[in-house]
Structure formats: C-alpha cells, structure tokens
Amino acid sequence: MDSSNGALDIVITNVVSTFTTLCPLNLRTIALKGFNVIHRRGAGRVQMKMRKHNVTASIWSSGKIMCAGATSEDESKRGARRVARSLQKLGFNVRFSAFRIVNVLAVCYMPFAVHLIDFTKNNFPNASYEPELHPAATYRITNFKATVQVFATGSITIIAPNVKNVVKGAEKVYPLLFQCKKSLRK
C-alpha cells in the first residue's frame, strides 16, 4: 500500500467489516445447503468461506454478517457482496445494508530495532509495556483512533478503523520510534 518515509511498506493483512441483511436467516438451511460453511452451534453462527477473495463470513441468525480476512477495503466490500449474493441464491430475501468497515490491521517493518523501555518512558501515558503479559509495547493514539503495537525487532502492527488512519498512525509513530532506535551491529 502506501509507503511512508521513503522505503517503508505498510502491508494490510486483515480488513474486518460488517453488514446486515435486513431479514432473519435460517442458519440450518445455510449450513445444509451451502457449500463451504461450518455451523458453529456453540457460538450460534455459521461460518462461510469465500474462495475468490479469501473472505470468511460469520453469519448470525439475526441477519448480521461479519466478514474478515480481506486484504483491502474494496476487497472486503466485494467479498461481503458475494456472501450476500450467495445467501440470496439460497432463497433468503437478502438486502445489503449498513456496510461498515470495522477494523484494518496492517504490519510494517522498521529497518531498526526499538528499545521498548525507553519508548515507553518517553511516551507515557500513551504507551504501555508489560513484558509479563505481551512482548510488545502498545501505543494508543487518541486524537484519531489507532493502536500501534511495537515489537522489539522493530516491526509494528497498526490497528485502526480505516486505511487512512492506519497510514496516519504509522507516520505519527515513526519519529517516536526513531528516537528510541537501537543501533545494530549488523
């Protein structure tokens, strides 16, 4: 996707979106007639995997559908529409409404390693690092919604509600990381 700061590549790995068909769905029918569905009774939903766009849709009986696994916003939308279309073919009166992208997860690799403890100290209270719980330091950006997880190797994952925020988040966090970078021997 976009590259910020010269040569850095931000790779979007997951886009999660939801939409709703405005009619209730009979999960059993879907599970029995659909080709590529898993019926998870415990969670009360059906999982359908689309091959083309590599989207996994979780379908609830109320008509709410959550699609995950796409690698771009457009793909997510297309995958969602395909899911709706296949439900339509199964005989439900499906409409495609309230499509909303919930989450975008992206990964970025810095060419340097980061000193997590310094990073946390400099950016308190936005940053928190608890090695007993998670190996990464979590940096939360408040003015626009984004969460950045910084690992000691210099790779970061950015979670935001849309791609723009992802880029913004990466750009915001880069100078902070640069301050605490560890000079490597190799």
Next chain:
Amino acid sequence: MSPRVCPSCGSSDVDVDQARGDAVCMGCGTVLEDNIIVSEVQFVESGGGGSSAVGQFVSSESENRIPAFGESHIAGIGRASRAQTLQKARLHINTLGHQLKMNQHCLDTAFNFYRMALSKHLTNGRKCGHVIAACLYLVCRTEGTPHMLLDLSDLLQVNVYVLGKTFLVLARELCINAPAIDPCLYIPRFAQLLEFGEKNHDVAMTAMRLVQRMKRDWMHTGRRPSGLCGAALLVAARMHDFCRTVKEIVSVVKVCESTLRKRLNEFENTPTSELTIEEFMRVDLDQECDPPCYTDGLKKKKIKQLEVELKKKMEDVEDEIHDYEDEIDAELESVRPKLRGVYAAYTKQEDVDVKDDVLSTSSKVSDEGDEEAEEELQAVAKHFGKELGDITLEALLKLEKKRTEEEEEEEEEEEEGGVPRRKGPTLESILGRMPTASTLGLSETISNCIGHEKENDGAADSGELDLSGIDDSEIELYLLDDREIRVKTALWMAENSDYLKEQREKEVKIAKEKELGIYKEKKPRGPSRKRAPIRASTADEAIGKMLEQKKISSKINYDVLKDLNIKPGASPARAVESPKKEPSAAKLTGRNRHPARAPLSLSTPLSTLGKRLQPFITGQPNKKLAVEQVGSSHPLPVPAGDPAIAVLVESGPVVYDEAADEEEEEEEDPCMSAMEMMGSNDYGCDGEYED
C-alpha cells in the same frame, strides 16, 4: 459568638454561664436565656454501670447524609455506603497483602490507590477483587518489591491477563508511571527459594551479573523477566557447584522448560558464553549483541530465500514429470478401453463427491453416511486398483496440495521405478487435478471472473444488493444440489446427533411438564430425587437422619442439637413430617445436579464423597432460614440438599463459605401450617424454586 445585645437596656454586656445555662445582662439584670443548649459532650450512665457519651458518630466522609431526626435509626450505625466500601476494601487489601508479606506502608499506599480509583469510578463494572489486586500490584511495581502479577493471580485464581488488563487501565487512569520490571529484582527472591544455604549471596551476585550481561545483549526486551532469572540462576548455580535441575528451577520461577532452554540457547549464542567462569567474573565484554528475535528474523529470511530457490528447481523437475505423466495417462487409457465409458460416468460423480469432501469442511470420509457415495467411490477405487481406505479425505487433500517438494521427489523416483508403480502417481495426478481441471468448465468461469470483474464503489446503501462485479455462475457453484444436500444433512446429523438428542429430550420434558401444569419457564429441572422414608427408633436417630437430608445452616450448633433430648411427642411428628418431605425432597436446580445418593451415615468420611461434592456437602447454601426452624421445632420443610455429615458441619461453613454463597440463595417460604405441608405433595418443589 457575636456579642449579644440586651433587648431591654441595649447593653452588650451579656454574661453567658455555661454551667448554669444562663445568659444574663449585666446592665439591667434581665435573664435573657434560660437552659442554654450546650455543645459539650455529655455522658450517660449505661446499664452495667459504665458511662458512655451521648450522641452519634458522624463520619467526616459521609458527605451529605446528615441523619435527620426521624431517620437516624434507618441506617443503623449511620455509616455511609462509601465508608463501608472503603472499609471492605481495606480489609481485603490487608488480607492479600499479608499473604504476600508486604509491609504496612505498601498496604497503605495500595489503599490510597484504591481510593483514587474509587473516586474515578474505575471500580464500576469490575470485580472488586480484580481492582484490589491491581492496586496491590501497582504498589509492588512502584516500590520495586519482587512480586509478580503471576503471584497475585495464583492467590486469586484469576487469569493473569485479566488482571493485567485491569492493572493497565488503572495505571493509565491514575497516570502512574510504573517503572519497567528489572529482572534483577527477582533474583534474591528466587535464590531464597532455591535454598543455596550459605552461598546464597554469592550465587545471587553471580546470577545478577549474568542478568546484567543478558540485558546488555538485548535478551530481555519483550520477554518475561522471570524466564531470564531462571536461566541466570541455573547457570549461576552450576557455576557454584550446585546441581539444580531444570525442573526445580521451573517450579520456583514459573516458566516452562522450553522457555528456559530457549533462553539458555540464546545466551549460548552470545560471545560472553565463550568466557570461562573466572574471566566472566572479572571481565566485561564491550560489544553488545543484537536482540535474539532480530537474529532469528534474519535467519528466517535466509531460510525463505533458500526455499524459494529450491522451489524453482523443483518446478523445473515438475515440468518434466508432467510430461511423463501425460504419456503414461495416454498409454493407460489406450490399455483399458472398456473403462473409458464407465470411467466417464464415474468420474463425473466422483468429481462432485471429491469436491464435496474436499470443500465441505464438516465431513469425514469415514463417517460418510450416504451409501451411494461410498459405493461409487468403491467402484472407482476398484477400477483404479486402490483400496477405498486409501482414498481418505486426508489423502485427497494431500493430493490436492501435492505440489510440495518431497512428494515431487517421491514421484520422480516412482516414475523411474516402474510401470506398475506409476499407477500411484497417475491416480494422484488425476484426482489431484480434478477439482481444478476444466472438466467442469470451471477454468472458463475463473478466467471470466479474473478478467471481467469490475470494481463497484459506493454501492447503494438503500439496501439493494449491487450485483455488478459478482459472477453469478461462480456463486452457483457454491450451492449444493439435492443429492449433495442429502449427503451433507446426513453428515451433519451424524456429527451433531448428541446435541440434537438433548434438544429433543428437553422439548419432551417441557411438554410433559406443561401438561402437569407445573412447568416454569427458564429453569431447567433436574431429576427429582426420591428418598427413603426416615425410620428412626429414637429421637436422636430421627434428628440425625433428618439432618442428613436437610441443608445445613451456619447458625446452628449441631453438636448441641444432637444432644438434645427431644420429647417423644415431638419425634413422631418429625417422623411423620419426614415421609412427607421425600416427594418434595431434594430437587436440585439445574446448576447442582448430583446423582441421587443413599443417605450417608454419620461416620462416612467426607473424603469418600469425592472432591466435587465436598463444597456442596459442607457448605450449605440455604443459610437464611433453613434449619432455624428445626431449632424452633416448627414443622417447616426445607428443600433438602445433599446428605450432610453432621459431625463435620461446623467446619463446613467456615471453609466453604464462598462456594456456598455462590449458590442460589433460596428464600424460605413463610410459615406453612402442618396441614398444608402434609396435604400437598408439590410443596417442596415450589418452595425450592421461589426465588
């Protein structure tokens, strides 16, 4: 007090005498006030001869609740709820703190944190135990005591990540910068536990040096500090001739063996590991290493590159093999002309089946309920000279993915092996190709999709499904036809048969109960327990047996009760009572389902009942009104619980207080007359389920 003015003469010289309670004007002598209300503390003589102060204590923190005259008796002691919360919290903090052996100063600080959290409403929606633990841990971090979050979670039996979340929220809201954990902090504590005796200090020092070295080699970022400590202690112990095994260290440090080994390996990769013991103690190498995760990353990159290269080579070889396979196919087909006609018919159906198996994820070939499909596969298999068992789902999947290097090599060898062995790869290649082959016309549709798919931004949000860019024909492939539906239904039913059975049973039960008119919504009923009527020759026996059947209350001293010599008049009443109680008996709620057990004798040891049942036996839920009625010898039935052992009762409520509290507290019915109780069989059920 503002100087008062005498109304009669206007003089401001007023003498107020507190002792006599008078206010007198000095000018004219008018008595201005008689019986002045004084604000001194007064004492009253109490019953036993002592004196107590008159008045109520009003807490300074009670914030707006000044008890008015009429309501002073409502709140009891008059303490506000906030004060009660704080008191409770203080109690818990102290308990936990003492278990962790924290000093009083830390506990006070923790209490302050709690108060801050309370004022910021951070306790809303969180278990107070969690918040308290978080406060304690915050203190540990700021003071630098060697307590881990794991310790706290051990004490509370709570998931450490849940505690961690609460802790992080607390730290963020209170703007407290908890300094990062230094592994050196934990070394003395672990060294103590490992019992090094006199050399404790030396080993600890060595371990600390090791940890500092590890820190400089960037081994500590992103890792649990306890893991590093464990590795350091292991090495230090060995250096000082203590043979502490990995297991001992693991039990003290609370990491797993593989973590320890990994840390040791990483340390091995650093140049410091090359030094001898003496050198290490004296010299400190200057160079610092890269963090091990970074070096691992580099290694992985290299491996990937190698893989890519290998793959390329493999692909070249693959092409060759394909040529061979094509030739072999042609030959085989020419050898078996008869098969072609049958083959075609079978292949078509097998295609579908294969697709079915491969793509529908809820099937296992071994469970295939549909006989037709199996028969077909068998026929196909026979023709191809392989057993049905060989054509398992796994094999098929493997065949699909068979473009891995190893299998390619195998095939290559097989190719060179001989003609009969080529049946294997041929079959594989055919089956493997089927789902992707163009026999189903898929390739065209796929190319269509890839080529012509248009992007459609801004689909109408009116709810209409925008169909552009969606290839219908491909989606139709996603739908099963009738036969496939049957197959899948059968498979799904087979897999979920247990669950479906349960559902059916439930429905039947509900229907039955509806007929009987006693069906109540929402509560699943347990099986009703029939108990033998209590036959006792003496009052003592009757009491004992009845006690076994009833739930035990904490408010009754059972030993005394046992010794009670109850009049014979009362005991037949009880004996009559108890048979009536059986039908009511122990209908346990769905939550505590137990198999019906014979009433235990008083001497049955608790342990034989098994672990799970002990809390139910010794800690009894029905604390409120339960057996008080026994004491007062009202013939009140009590929903019976598990058979209890009267002997052990007294220890029960103390130990299993929490377990008992968690269970449903059932409200007792108000006094029922003996007639009612004896008259209706269903009494006990109602009594039990009224909440």
